[in-house]
Amino acid sequence: MASFKIEGGNFLKGEIKPQGAKNEALQVLCAVLLTSEKIRIKNIPEIGDVQCLIQILKNLGVIIKKNNIGDYTFQAKEIYIEYLNTKKFFIEYGQSIRGSLMIAGPLLARFGKVCMPIPGGDRIGRRRLDIHLRGFESLGSQIVYKENQYFYIYSKYLTGKYLLLEEASVTGTANIIMAATLAKGKTTIYNAACEPYIQQLCRLLNRMGSKIKGIGSNLIHIIGVTELSGCTHTILPDMVEIGSWIGLAAITSSEIKIRNVSWKNLGIIPNTFKKMGIKLEKKNDDIYIPSQKYYRIKKLLNNAILTISDAPWPGLTPDLLSILTVVATQAKGSVLIHQKMFESRLFFVDKLIEMGAQIILCDPHRATIIGLNHQSYLRGSILNSPDIRAGIALLIAALSAKGTSIIKNIEQIDRGYENIDQRLRILGAKISRIV
Known part of the structure; x- marks a missing residue:
């Protein structure tokens, strides 16, 4: 079985075109x-x-x-x-x-x-x-x-x-x-x-x-x-992969343009990332994410903690909650992630905690993330991909972490992401596929 070896903590830059959905x-x-x-x-x-x-x-x-x-x-x-x-x-x-x-x-x-x-x-x-x-x-x-x-x-x-x-x-x-x-x-x-x-x-x-x-x-x-x-x-571009690239750019303080995203079919996804404090711009049918050293999670009008949860369309797709969880680990502020639809999807946060993230797993459906604001970075670790979305979330975490990470069971990631290691290397990521 193949694995990914990742040297994290590198600035990425370039353009990427999302795969078909x-x-x-x-x-x-x-x-x-x-x-x-x-x-x-x-x-x-x-x-x-x-x-x-x-x-x-x-x-x-x-x-x-x-x-x-x-x-x-x-x-x-x-x-x-x-x-x-x-x-x-x-x-x-x-x-x-x-x-x-x-x-x-x-x-x-x-x-x-x-x-x-x-x-x-x-x-x-x-x-x-x-x-x-x-x-x-x-x-x-x-x-x-x-x-x-x-x-x-x-x-x-x-x-x-x-x-x-x-x-x-x-x-x-x-x-x-x-x-x-x-x-x-x-x-x-x-x-x-x-x-x-x-x-x-x-x-x-x-x-x-x-x-x-x-x-x-x-x-x-x-x-x-x-x-x-x-x-x-x-086939339309994949909205979940588009969200993955936004999250990757934010947590690594990178500058990335995502081309031909079909904005009209993204629903509330761009605004959800904006609630996390992430800057993104609409340029024709592209998304441009400028380099940000810091991003602050927005509080609600009554000063309550922001809650992000999944819902049937036009609500937020549950497939993006794993990525948003990782992104929140380096934000300024706190957020409650509420995964309503699947009771086992948040269990991967144990690996993020081992990497240095501050996360409280409240129950199988809810996790509170206290952002580190890039003052304390995640650490490289040996990880295992449990499913497609948790796998890409752990990959994003590893790319932002200081040190070397190994991700095993990457067949799960390959199930949903096309030539992900090759495309990341084009942006400047230090990632290799090893046996």
Whole structure:
């Protein structure tokens, strides 16, 4: 297993272009299964989770042509659906990434059956499957579930229905939308997730011939059609990676320009970093972060401590809380980080405490960070990446720390970040990949 060796405490400078959005890529790649015609997708990130899903599609029989870096054409003309029943799929691929779950909706809609293992992914806490399964059931499917192993879903045909989701699940919403595109009649989804990546999926499906209204809201209406056609789609830049670069620039007092960020799809992310005292400027569609020796956390109007918490879109994505936690360790002031959605995501702060951070882990969901204001720096350490987002947060911490750090289990970081060490070296970081 590979590791990163990092010599921290260096000033970084330069321009960076964000990769394509991981979460959007996993959704739109599954959507190619809805038609036998060609779908061309551009700006696909070359990361571990996406490559795993592309391999699943290939093993299902999807014809895949790589036109250029991040540019692929897919054609799901003849699908070998029995592949889903093989041990190879269950062990090697299906349980590796949670995104594999989203092939269920398209395959159920087009072929009337699908067998899926319980999906894998990050160990960040309980992540519900019932939004997906109850959604399919409401559309007329029958489900055979073997606890902690697999579920088999089948239906003679799907029929549109009104669905009120108990939770605005992003992957659950995506799965149900894809299944409903080929269902008979009208499907209405209330309390649907409305993240930009869900909006992108809906726009792709409409270009394929779907009839989806309410895009961008939590009330989605879908009129089922009999078949879908091909088209071309370009994936948005990854908002979480953009937030990672902002956090890196701030904590290392570096000067970085992030190019082509799609500002209109960033929501409250820029303002959240501004609350941390971080200066950033909008230059056309770029973000410019000037070098700052210090940044002060803003207090609330009643002088109360700032609380930053995650929420469904247009609230703050939970994927950025790990980065914000690290950034807060060198701020002036204190902040309460409240991770509402996943009960295991803040446990990585133990490693930050070992590096010299002043953090009180109040409970599995809340941590109070007392900023060091660059008066006392983090120390280099031997670290282990527990998941994608904690992994990049620890990497950012190591780049700001004094001394040498080793980060193990970097396969977790590679799952979500494209050539991260090469791109950091371009900015001046001293990082190497070692075996």
